[in-house]
Amino acid sequence: xxxxxIQDLHREHLRGARRRRGAVRLTQALLLIGLLGLWETAGxxxxxxxxxxxxxxxxxxxxxxxxxxxxxxxxxxxxxxxTVVGFILGTLLGTAFAALLWWLPFVSRVMDPFxxxxxxxxxxxxxxxxxxxxxxxxxxxxxxTLSLTVIITTLVIYASFSEVDQNxxxxxxxxxxxxxxxxxxxxxxxxxPTIISTLKVNVGLAWVGVIVGExxxxxxxxGYLMIYGFQVFNFTLVLSSLILIAVVATVMYQGVTYLExxxxxxxxxxx
Amino acid sequence: MDNVLELRNVSQVYVNDSRATLAVEDLSLTVxxxxxxSLVGPSGCGKTTILSMLAGLLKPTKGEVVVGGExxxxxxxxxxxxxxxxxxxxxxxxxxxxxxGLELGGRRTEQGIDYxxxxxxxxxxxxxxxxxxxxxxxxxxxxxxxxxxxxTEPDVLLLDEPFSALDMGIKLQLEDLVQSTxxxxxxxxxxxxxxxxxxxxxxxQVVVLARNPGRYYGSFLIPPSIRDALPTEARRMREFQSIxxxxxxxLEESGEKGGASHGQELDSRPS
Numbered sequence: 336x337x338x339x340x341i342q343d344l345h346r347e348h349l350r351g352a353r354r355r356r357g358a359v360r361l362t363q364a365l366l367l368i369g370l371l372g373l374w375e376t377a378g379x380x381x382x383x384x385x386x387x388x389x390x391x392x393x394x395x396x397x398x399x400x401x402x403x404x405x406x407x408x409x410x411x412x413x414x415x416x417x418t419v420v421g422f423i424l425g426t427l428l429g430t431a432f433a434a435l436l437w438w439l440p441f442v443s444r445v446m447d448p449f450x451x452x453x454x455x456x457x458x459x460x461x462x463x464x465x466x467x468x469x470x471x472x473x474x475x476x477x478x479x480t481l482s483l484t485v486i487i488t489t490l491v492i493y494a495s496f497s498e499v500d501q502n503x504x505x506x507x508x509x510x511x512x513x514x515x516x517x518x519x520x521x522x523x524x525x526x527x528p529t530i531i532s533t534l535k536v537n538v539g540l541a542w543v544g545v546i547v548g549e550x551x552x553x554x555x556x557x558g559y560l561m562i563y564g565f566q567v568f569n570f571t572l573v574l575s576s577l578i579l580i581a582v583v584a585t586v587m588y589q590g591v592t593y594l595e596x597x598x599x600x601x602x603x604x605x606x
Numbered sequence: 607m608d609n610v611l612e613l614r615n616v617s618q619v620y621v622n623d624s625r626a627t628l629a630v631e632d633l634s635l636t637v638x639x640x641x642x643x644s645l646v647g648p649s650g651c652g653k654t655t656i657l658s659m660l661a662g663l664l665k666p667t668k669g670e671v672v673v674g675g676e677x678x679x680x681x682x683x684x685x686x687x688x689x690x691x692x693x694x695x696x697x698x699x700x701x702x703x704x705x706x707g708l709e710l711g712g713r714r715t716e717q718g719i720d721y722x723x724x725x726x727x728x729x730x731x732x733x734x735x736x737x738x739x740x741x742x743x744x745x746x747x748x749x750x751x752x753x754x755x756x757x758t759e760p761d762v763l764l765l766d767e768p769f770s771a772l773d774m775g776i777k778l779q780l781e782d783l784v785q786s787t788x789x790x791x792x793x794x795x796x797x798x799x800x801x802x803x804x805x806x807x808x809x810x811q812v813v814v815l816a817r818n819p820g821r822y823y824g825s826f827l828i829p830p831s832i833r834d835a836l837p838t839e840a841r842r843m844r845e846f847q848s849i850x851x852x853x854x855x856x857l858e859e860s861g862e863k864g865g866a867s868h869g870q871e872l873d874s875r876p877s
Contacts, residue, residue, distance in 0.1 A: 602740035
């Protein structure tokens with residue numbers, strides 16, 4: 336083919352991209368292994384205080400033994416459930432409040448200063464209030480999570496609702512569409528990408544809320560294990576819980592990213 | 607004759623925080639059933655305001671808008687409106703976009719779907735029903751928007767510079783297609799445009815407006831030979847140039863008479 340040299344250029348470009356991607360992955364893996372190795376060596380040779388910093392093989396044997404005797408899973412399960420409920424409920428409630436504000440511009444103008452102030456408050460400090468109000472347990476932990484997620488979600492999604500191109504709404508109005516239809520046909524679908532990205536942010540915020548909540552009150556969960564570890568000076572338990580949180584949080588984040596890919600409009604997808 | 611559209615001594619005032627502006631002053635117009643009328647004028651003559659009042663989006667401050675013998679109260683399915691851009695919803699397929707008006711009116715029936723499919727076919731979009739808007743070219747998207755407007759079977763079509771964002775070649779093709787489609791279906795049309803040649807080639811009658819405030823300046827009846835020809839043919843006819851010249855002169859005079867503060871600037875570009 337006369338055009339084959341053009342294809343060659345493309346192939347070469349792809350090869351280069353693949354090589355660069357591989358180099359990044361390899362460096363990341365080496366860095367991780369190097370750091371773990373250094374930590375392990377430093378721990379075994381007593382360069383660092385093992386009581387405080389522990390070392391990787393101890394952490395993994397801790398995780399392994401609690402997994403093997405089954406004592407780990409109730410803690411893991413409770414924390415994951417609280418987090419999932421927290422970020423999903425936070426996103427849903429935030430979207431519902433945003434819809435209310437969009438619906439009633441008067442309410443939105445009245446509420447504006449209150450929402451801004453509430454957003455800047457350190458709401459985690461309300462944790463004890465929830466514990467007194469809802470009792471120590473699942474509900475007050477989810478409430479702590481919601482106190483972190485709902486307001487910022489409302490703000491972000493309301494901003495997205497307000498920025499929807501007026502001309503799409505004009506199309507609906509020209510067909511005699513009602514306000515409900517405008518919301519259903521234009522405002523909500525146009526904001527789906529924003530809602531998904533707040534879901535992602537809320538995964539992170541929910542973890543903060545859940546761990547703080549468990550610190551304060553819980554009888555089980557990874558946050559409880561950490562605070563218990565602190566109390567009995569078992570830092571291997573603290574750090575192994577932290578590693579589990581990192582793993583589970585990554586899995587959740589990837590899950591939401593996968594959902595995003597499934598739902599995202601093809602015209603907005605990055606290549 | 608049977609007047610399907612009528613403006614009776616219509617004035618429109620825009621009020622905002624800094625002032626109240628008279629946008630349209632004491633305008634009366636009638637449009638006969640099945641005819642094609644164009645509105646041209648310098649910027650600030652209120653063309654789009656007039657179209658919004660005809661569509662029922664905007665209530666006239668004084669006077670009344672009559673459609674088919676009834677004073678208009680709001681947007682209705684009897685009046686279709688084409689915007690400057692297609693504003694197809696990016697999250698819906700072409701067919702679902704075309705069905706939007708029927709769906710909003712609770713008329714998404716088998717019969718309506720069949721009719722919409724046949725319209726898509728008629729306008730050269732057969733086979734694209736399942737595609738998303740971003741996969742289509744600008745001209746095809748504007749044709750899909752025309753199908754969306756025609757699918758609800760309005761008596762009157764309001765065209766708000768629907769060709770101005772397109773390339774010259776596509777624009778000419780679309781002018782032919784729109785004129786022949788509307789004529790074969792016996793629709794009444796009002797076109798707002800900057801392009802005098804487009805107005806002359808497509809219309810039965812061209813109304814020239816003066817600006818600041820927008821008001822009636824004069825009107826031209828297009829001779830039958832040009833009226834009956836397709837727009838691309840009309841542009842090539844010998845009589846066409848003289849009509850274009852007198853429209854051009856009239857527009858210049860209307861620009862001089864109104865809006866002294868804005869000087870001589872005219873925003874029509876003869877092509």
